Each structure stands twice: as C-alpha cells, then as structure tokens.
Amino acid sequence: MNVKTKLSNCMRPLLLGALLITTGAQAQVQPLNRVVAIVDNDVVMQSQLDTRLREVQQTIAQRGAALPPEHVLSQQVLERLIIENIQLQIGERSGIRITDEELNQAMETIAQRNGMNLDQFRSALAADGLSYMDARDQIKREMIISRVRQRRVAERIQVTDQEIQNFLASDLGKMQLSAEFRLANILIPVPEGASPSAIQAAERQAQEVYQQLQQGADFAQLAIAQSASETALEGGEMGWRKAGQLPPPFDRMISALGVGQVTEPLRTPGGFIMLKLLDKRGGDSQVRDEVNVRHILIKPSEIRSEADAQRLAERLYQRIKAGEDFAELAKNFSEDPGSALNGGVLSWIDPNALVPEFRAVMEQTPAGELSKPFKSPFGWHVLEVLGRRATDTSEQFREQQAANLLRNRKYEEELQAWLRQIRDEAYVETKL
Incomplete structure (x- = not known):
C-alpha cells in the first residue's frame, strides 16, 4: 500500500479527502484545467470540481448507497463549491484571518495522526506528488468558512420578548421547561392477536416480576433476563424523558413517583410495561x-x-x-x-x-x-x-431558558436561510 492510499483515510475528516484520494493512474494523467464557474470576483476550476467529486463518490460508495448519475452529482458538487467560494470571499472582505500559528498547529495534528512529525509528513506528501501548500490552503479555507458562519449566522438570530412569552405559554414550552425523569422499563410482551389465555399468562408474569421488584430484586437484571424491550440489554435504561413525552397514563403516574419507585404493570398494545424512576431533574x-x-x-x-x-x-x-x-x-x-x-x-x-x-x-x-x-x-x-x-426559581430564569432553547432552534434555520441569501445575491455563471 503506497503512502497516498494509507494517508487518505486519516486525513479525510479534516481535508474532506480533497488532496489524498487520487489513484496512481489518475496522478499520471493531468487533464486540461478550465473554469467551471465564475463566482463574484473568483472562479471554481475543473480540478477543484474533479477532486471534490471523487471524494463524494467515495463517501457514497463507502455507505453502500447507489451513486446518482455523474452529471447530476457534478451539479450538486459544483453548487457546494460555489457556496463555499462565496463564504470565502465574505471572509476576505470581513477581514477574517487564519494565523500561521493556527495553520501550523492544524498541519501538526494531521502529521501526528499519521504517526509522523511535520517534516516526515511533508516528505510523504511530496513522494506521492501532493503539495504540502495545497493541503495547508485547504485547511485554511475550511477554517475561514467555519468562522464566517459563526459570526454571520449568530448575528442574524433574534429572539423577541413576545416569542419568549408565546413559547412559555405553549404546550411545547411547558413540556420542555418541565421536570425530566430518567427512566428504565421492563416489557412483558403480548403477541398481536394473542388468545385470552396468553394475555393472562403475560399478565401473571408481569405481576410476578413486579412482586420481585417490590421485594428488592435488581431492576436491571430482571430487565436483561425477562424484558422484551429494545433497551433490555441496557438494563431497561431509557434515558431522560419529560412526562409529556410518555403515553397516558404513564405521563400522570411518573410525576407522582419517588426516585427508585416502580409503576405497577400496565397493559399497552405491545404488552405489560413497568417503569422505574431512576432520577429526576428540573421541575417546580x-x-x-x-x-x-x-x-x-x-x-x-x-x-x-x-x-x-x-x-x-x-x-x-x-x-x-x-x-x-x-x-x-x-x-x-x-x-x-x-x-x-x-x-x-x-x-x-x-x-x-x-x-x-x-x-x-x-x-x-x-x-x-x-x-x-x-x-x-x-x-x-x-x-x-x-x-x-x-x-x-423565577420568571426571569424561565425566560432565560426559553430564550436559549429558541436561539438554538433558530440557528440551523438561520444558517440555511443565510446560505440561500448569499447564493441569491452573488453573481454566479456556470460553465459546465
């Protein structure tokens, strides 16, 4: 295995695979480069598109998914490169700079991940016909994009007092700011279309398990041994839930439980379920x-x-x-x-x-x-x-919680809206 192949898997998360996935045959063929898109005051080159296209194809293949037609994928990849180019130009105009120290640190971390020092890593790249400066430039581009998004998108997020009050008054707001419960469950299954005798047998088994729990039996061990829940092998552990996320009547019952207590078996469509309250946080x-x-x-x-x-x-x-x-x-x-x-x-x-x-x-x-x-x-x-x-606990504290929830919810929406906006405002001419 040559160094190029060996290093590509290690560098892909940082470099997006853009520099180290070329096969030997591809490295020998140097197609004529050309402009495939004009983006404001910059361009996207065919070589950039080809490199990123190979990376995307490889990623899709590794996931076992079917590849779309190459011309469709090329358009998608080109659009991604255009969006990145616009953000880089915004970073340039905004004065965002990546210092040499930061770039050097990034290159050192890549070298360390490949079991090399920086000089060895540079030599390994050169031996495979890959430019250390190209690798350095790609890292710089990605760091600039990350900072541009952080500054521009965060500045766009506004949460008004009215939004906070509306959220606090909503069912969703009440649920999200309510108490949370860490739960575990045991499910004694009842097959679909089970006979009355089968249902009775399952109920007897559930009651027996419940009695064992009341006498001090270990919940996790019984879950592993007898539960049909998908979390059985984790001792029935379900993680944190709010009461509003549980089906009736568990939503009401759980609020009345003390930590360590277990509900009586209740019939559900899937069988008889018992919940144990492992911990509680938040609330009133x-x-x-x-x-x-x-x-x-x-x-x-x-x-x-x-x-x-x-x-x-x-x-x-x-x-x-x-x-x-x-x-x-x-x-x-x-x-x-x-x-x-x-x-x-x-x-x-x-x-x-x-x-x-x-x-x-x-x-x-x-x-x-x-x-x-x-x-x-x-x-x-x-x-x-x-x-x-x-x-x-005060209204101000609840409002702060609501504001944080709303702000985080808006971030992804604002990011996509901002990306659409800068794309619409940019001059773009494609030449595929």
Whole structure:
C-alpha cells in the first residue's frame, strides 16, 4: 500500500479527502484545467470540481448507497463549491484571518495522526506528488468558512420578548421547561392477536416480576433476563424523558413517583410495561443552585477530527492560562451559537439543565478558576466558573431558558436561510 492510499483515510475528516484520494493512474494523467464557474470576483476550476467529486463518490460508495448519475452529482458538487467560494470571499472582505500559528498547529495534528512529525509528513506528501501548500490552503479555507458562519449566522438570530412569552405559554414550552425523569422499563410482551389465555399468562408474569421488584430484586437484571424491550440489554435504561413525552397514563403516574419507585404493570398494545424512576431533574423546585459559567466549545466536524478538536481545545486552554482574554478567544473560536458572541458566557444557569459531562466538570471547578479541556456529547470544552449562588426559581430564569432553547432552534434555520441569501445575491455563471 503506497503512502497516498494509507494517508487518505486519516486525513479525510479534516481535508474532506480533497488532496489524498487520487489513484496512481489518475496522478499520471493531468487533464486540461478550465473554469467551471465564475463566482463574484473568483472562479471554481475543473480540478477543484474533479477532486471534490471523487471524494463524494467515495463517501457514497463507502455507505453502500447507489451513486446518482455523474452529471447530476457534478451539479450538486459544483453548487457546494460555489457556496463555499462565496463564504470565502465574505471572509476576505470581513477581514477574517487564519494565523500561521493556527495553520501550523492544524498541519501538526494531521502529521501526528499519521504517526509522523511535520517534516516526515511533508516528505510523504511530496513522494506521492501532493503539495504540502495545497493541503495547508485547504485547511485554511475550511477554517475561514467555519468562522464566517459563526459570526454571520449568530448575528442574524433574534429572539423577541413576545416569542419568549408565546413559547412559555405553549404546550411545547411547558413540556420542555418541565421536570425530566430518567427512566428504565421492563416489557412483558403480548403477541398481536394473542388468545385470552396468553394475555393472562403475560399478565401473571408481569405481576410476578413486579412482586420481585417490590421485594428488592435488581431492576436491571430482571430487565436483561425477562424484558422484551429494545433497551433490555441496557438494563431497561431509557434515558431522560419529560412526562409529556410518555403515553397516558404513564405521563400522570411518573410525576407522582419517588426516585427508585416502580409503576405497577400496565397493559399497552405491545404488552405489560413497568417503569422505574431512576432520577429526576428540573421541575417546580423553588430554590436552585446556579452557576455563572462561560465556556468555549470546539466541535468535531468534516474538517476537524475528534483528536483535532481535543488538541485545539488544549491549545486554547494554554493560551488562556498564558494570559490571553477568554472572551476574545470564545468569540473567535467557540462553536456554541448561543454564547460565542457573548464571550462564551452562559450566565447564571441551573446545573441540572446541562449535560452530565459538563455539569460534573463545572461542579469540580472552583469559582474563578479554569477547567482543563474535557469532552461532552457536543464536543470539547474549556470552561471557567465565574460564581455560584442559590436562588429562587423565577420568571426571569424561565425566560432565560426559553430564550436559549429558541436561539438554538433558530440557528440551523438561520444558517440555511443565510446560505440561500448569499447564493441569491452573488453573481454566479456556470460553465459546465
């Protein structure tokens, strides 16, 4: 296996596979390059289209999906390149710059992932006829696009007081701001069209399981042994649910349960179900412990692997420790649309509203100190605790929660709307 083939899988998440997927035969043939699209003050070249098209075809093939006709796929890929080109020009006009230090760090992380130092990596690229500067330029393009989206889209998001009040008054708002319950279940199945005797047998089995639970039997073990639920092998664990997400009468019953209690078996279309309340958070408690915290979020993506995200978070941590301003770094790097423009500040927030990984690190970090980089389901974080307090639940707190929910909901919608807008406003002439 040559170096080119070996490295392509490692670099694809960051470089979008644009530089390292050329086969040996393709590397020897150099087709005549030409302009395939004029985009405002720039162009898209045939070589760019061919490279990206090969990457997309390879990705689709790896997923086992059928490839559309090449002319259809080419149009789709060209449109993507046009959108990217427009964003790069916006970044240029906006003065967005990627420093040499940032680019060097990105190239170093790629080299490390391939088990090389930077000089070895450069030599490996050259040996396969691939330009180190082309790789560096592609990374720079993707970093600029990421920052352009963050700034332009976040600035477009507006949540009005009326929207907040409407959301709080809606059934959806009441459900999302209500208590959450961590649940597990055991399902004793009843086959479709079961005879009365089969139904009675299932009910007897469910009652026997319930009695064992009441006598102290381990719920998870019984779930693994007897439940027909799809979560049986996880001990019946269902994760967090709100009462409004449960079918009647569980929606009413669960609110009356204490942590550790189990509902009696109830007949459902699929059989007899018992729910256990493992934990509870949120709801109508009058006093909350709140934390004033700010953070920087770095997300893995098509252009940034998990390891790259971790290394960037660690680099930002070191820069803050060295005296750089947290707020400025958050504005420039954080990918949390709800807090980046505010310097990463989440303000006073209920720890129970946060994912467990974030909450655990926050609780262990003293006020006025910085956490080391850590991972949550959203990506890699660095956080700083600014203060702690106990406060009564207030309308202002509920409004803050509603505003955050609405802002995050709007982000993806605004991103797509903004992309359509910049595409419509740009001068584009295709030459395929």
